[in-house]
Amino acid sequence: MNIEKWAKEYGIADENILDFGNYAKEFYMKSQSMRCMSALEDYTYPVAEKKLLADFFAELNIYCFSGTVDKYYDYLIETEEYKKWLEKGKDLWHYQYIISGMEDGRQGVSHNSHSISLN
16 A cells, blocks of 8 residues: 555645655664664663664664565675674574574575465
């Protein structure tokens, strides 16, 4: 559904709805970052490091759930945030998820479509 088109057709004035694609992405990234920060609460890492880890987790999720990690793999692998996961994240519960998502990207795997064989 095209939310922006619907909002214009029905005279909706809410700027968040009129720019729903960006609003939804930012909302999701903030919620995922906060979720990860909450999970990192008990670790003794400085807040700035936790924020780097959480922000990468959120950004990777955007690409994972849109099925585009493969397209952004070269960018993601070079980020300071990913390198921080490799350095600090091995004992964290998110680590295997991060590594799995990045491996899918490296292999060109996209999870944005499914098919069922009816043979």
